[in-house]
Amino acid sequence: MNKKINQTINFGPQHPAAHGVLRIVMELDGEVVVKTDPHIGLLHRATEKLAETKIYNQNIGYMDRLDYVSMMCNEHGYVLAIEKLLNVKIPIRAQYIRVMFDEITRILNHLLWLGATAIDIGAMTVFLYCFREREELFDCYEAASGARMHANYYRAGGVVRDLPNEMPKYKYNKWQSKKMIDSLNKNRQGSLLDFIWDFTERFPQKVDEYETLLTDNRIWKIRNVNIGVIEPDRAIALGFTGPMLRGSGVAWDLRRKQPYAIYKKLNFKIPVGTNGDCYDRYLVRVEEMRQSNIIIRQCVEWLKKNSGPVMVDNSKIVPPKKDKLKSNMEALIHHFKLFSEGYTLPVGEVYAAVEAPKGEFGIYLVSDGSNKPYRLKIRAPGFAHLAGFDEMVRGHMLADAVSILASQDIVLGEIDR
Amino acid sequence: MQNIELINLVNKYLADEVIDLTEDCQELTLVINSADILSVADILKNSPFNFNMLMDICGVDYLHYGLSDWETDSATSIGFARGIERLSKKNLKLIQKDKRYGCIYHLQSLKYNTRIRIKTFLPEQQPVIDSVTEIWNAANWYEREAFDLYGILFNNHPDLRRILTDYGFVHHPFRKDFPLSGYLEMRYDGATSKVIYEPVDIDEREIIPKIFRDDTRYINTSEEVNNE
Numbered sequence: 001m002n003k004k005i006n007q008t009i010n011f012g013p014q015h016p017a018a019h020g021v022l023r024i025v026m027e028l029d030g031e032v033v034v035k036t037d038p039h040i041g042l043l044h045r046a047t048e049k050l051a052e053t054k055i056y057n058q059n060i061g062y063m064d065r066l067d068y069v070s071m072m073c074n075e076h077g078y079v080l081a082i083e084k085l086l087n088v089k090i091p092i093r094a095q096y097i098r099v100m101f102d103e104i105t106r107i108l109n110h111l112l113w114l115g116a117t118a119i120d121i122g123a124m125t126v127f128l129y130c131f132r133e134r135e136e137l138f139d140c141y142e143a144a145s146g147a148r149m150h151a152n153y154y155r156a157g158g159v160v161r162d163l164p165n166e167m168p169k170y171k172y173n174k175w176q177s178k179k180m181i182d183s184l185n186k187n188r189q190g191s192l193l194d195f196i197w198d199f200t201e202r203f204p205q206k207v208d209e210y211e212t213l214l215t216d217n218r219i220w221k222i223r224n225v226n227i228g229v230i231e232p233d234r235a236i237a238l239g240f241t242g243p244m245l246r247g248s249g250v251a252w253d254l255r256r257k258q259p260y261a262i263y264k265k266l267n268f269k270i271p272v273g274t275n276g277d278c279y280d281r282y283l284v285r286v287e288e289m290r291q292s293n294i295i296i297r298q299c300v301e302w303l304k305k306n307s308g309p310v311m312v313d314n315s316k317i318v319p320p321k322k323d324k325l326k327s328n329m330e331a332l333i334h335h336f337k338l339f340s341e342g343y344t345l346p347v348g349e350v351y352a353a354v355e356a357p358k359g360e361f362g363i364y365l366v367s368d369g370s371n372k373p374y375r376l377k378i379r380a381p382g383f384a385h386l387a388g389f390d391e392m393v394r395g396h397m398l399a400d401a402v403s404i405l406a407s408q409d410i411v412l413g414e415i416d417r
Numbered sequence: 418m419q420n421i422e423l424i425n426l427v428n429k430y431l432a433d434e435v436i437d438l439t440e441d442c443q444e445l446t447l448v449i450n451s452a453d454i455l456s457v458a459d460i461l462k463n464s465p466f467n468f469n470m471l472m473d474i475c476g477v478d479y480l481h482y483g484l485s486d487w488e489t490d491s492a493t494s495i496g497f498a499r500g501i502e503r504l505s506k507k508n509l510k511l512i513q514k515d516k517r518y519g520c521i522y523h524l525q526s527l528k529y530n531t532r533i534r535i536k537t538f539l540p541e542q543q544p545v546i547d548s549v550t551e552i553w554n555a556a557n558w559y560e561r562e563a564f565d566l567y568g569i570l571f572n573n574h575p576d577l578r579r580i581l582t583d584y585g586f587v588h589h590p591f592r593k594d595f596p597l598s599g600y601l602e603m604r605y606d607g608a609t610s611k612v613i614y615e616p617v618d619i620d621e622r623e624i625i626p627k628i629f630r631d632d633t634r635y636i637n638t639s640e641e642v643n644n645e
Contacts, residue, residue: 041581049591055625084442236469236527239555250527257530344630350442351523351534353472364475364523368483370627377475379523387558416581 020412055342064150067414081352094158100299109357117406158311224279228404239384242359248276254355278407380414468524471553476567477519486626548574566591
């Protein structure tokens with residue numbers, strides 16, 4: 001007589017649907033998931049320990065590499081923590097630039113999420129469409145910071161430099177026709193802000209395109225509706241934030257509830273779901289892209305009208321202007337001190353949180369008064385989400401585990417840290 | 418709910434447990450005895466506080482707290498040296514042995530839109546504290562992480578395994594006496610066609626020493642910091 005034994009399988013760590021290096025030990029009863037045990041840490045780089053040996057500004061670059069698809073939002077959380085402890089008010093223009101790039105980052109993140117989720121579920125086209133738009137947004141990153149992904153653009157006290165007046169253009173070459181290069185350069189004639197404006201004009205139609213492919217698609221609905229339902233009280237108990245919480249119908253968004261930077265002055269809506277299933281989380285994220293687009297437009301309008309400094313004028317935390325170095329002794333000393341030993345923070349501890357695309361990204365910073373963080377704890381949204389994965393997936397089919405994992409928007413860079 | 422109301426509530430309901438209550442940067446910090454964590458957590462989760470969400474649990478090792486690599490104030494008579502003295506045993510006496518580790522909880526109330534931080538200290542010898550997984554389910558992985566990285570033990574945790582470090586790892590790497598480069602390194606050995614572990618062969622070096630300056634006096638408006 002055959003005795004039924006549950007099958008244990010490895011999901012990952014090299015599985016393409018595991019979104020990075022995630023190993024899940026799954027116990028299956030036939031095709032039904034009985035129990036899962038995610039094994040994380042394969043991408044553990046001890047960022048928090050490394051940060052303890054680096055001066056404050058050197059750690060900004062590490063923040064990009066945590067959640068490597070929402071770079072600037074992570075930086076924002078970190079610099080907010082420093083600014084909160086230093087008690088510095090940063091210039092209003094810098095705040096607008098930060099918010100604009102935060103929202104660009106949100107679109108970048110959700111585009112990657114949408115493409116990756118679609119490809120997990122079997123829709124190839126969306127992935128290509130999403131990456132088409134991502135390229136343009138990376139061009140914005142590059143124009144402002146010089147790097148396409150790991151921008152290292154925010155500083156305690158503002159942003160490292162003002163937005164450029166000129167967009168980088170494609171050069172004529174022998175492989176592409178002149179006509180093609182001209183068409184590529186067509187929307188790059190003005191400043192970065194003009195380029196972003198042009199993008200925001202076109203982007204809502206692009207979102208419509210994705211929605212045409214997915215929202216009413218029968219396969220998409222079969223794979224997502226009523227899959228991975230999480231009740232609001234469970235979502236709260238498990239520490240879910242961001243679209244994972246809003247998908248369950250809890251209207252909780254730090255941009256609205258505990259506003260930082262200039263979110264108070266901006267008009268936008270917080271989309272919420274009703275059922276808390278994968279499909280609702282998809283709808284929430286798609287609507288968030290549209291809302292981010294609206295926020296970006298408000299920021300661009302303001303930034304075009306107003307100029308001003310983008311860094312606080314305080315040489316104790318911000319390096320002096322380059323042109324002063326040759327003529328001003330004090331500027332030279334400040335420059336030397338800042339780059340040889342950094343600035344020190346007052347004794348204390350602080351927790352600063354931002355609404356990153358995945359949820360609440362928090363930085364808990366303990367300072368003992370030195371030039372390095374004594375302890376830097378990163379509260380990554382994905383960590384709590386993946387911890388709740390087991391509860392969400394139990395009783396579902398193996399194939400649904402992929403949808404649920406995808407709908408959590410997992411990035412192992414921030415979970416493993 | 419404002420912080421001031423929260424302070425009143427804490428004084429009313431938690432008067433016996435609270436050792437210290439401070440407000441800094443508009444954030445409330447509640448210091449309690451580690452033995453009281455379950456009762457405090459239970460009160461904070463329920464009415465009237467309603468801290469229904471646990472945002473984070475974080476371990477801290479206070480072993481090197483306030484110690485610099487490089488004395489900046491007293492070295493003038495013999496001149497400054499760029500060389501770094503390793504933290505000596507003498508310096509380490511500064512730390513109270515019964516307060517070496519900290520276990521810090523960040524709570525949030527979605528109902529009142531408030532946050533609070535609970536801080537507990539744990540001794541060097543047996544850093545043990547009760548698990549709050551029953552009260553906030555989110556605590557599960559956070560406690561595993563604190564155990565893995567700091568060796569803090571959580572009583573009655575359902576599944577206290579390592580989470581971030583490698584299978585078979587022995588130390589608690591985020592403790593301050595664990596070197597940044599670790600003890601073992603791993604490489605593929607062509608001769609034996611195996612992945613082997615060897616002692617680390619790089620020397621740790623400090624590029625920028627940890628120092629203390631009073632520079633913040635120029636930018637900080639808080640009186641408290643200036644006086645220190």
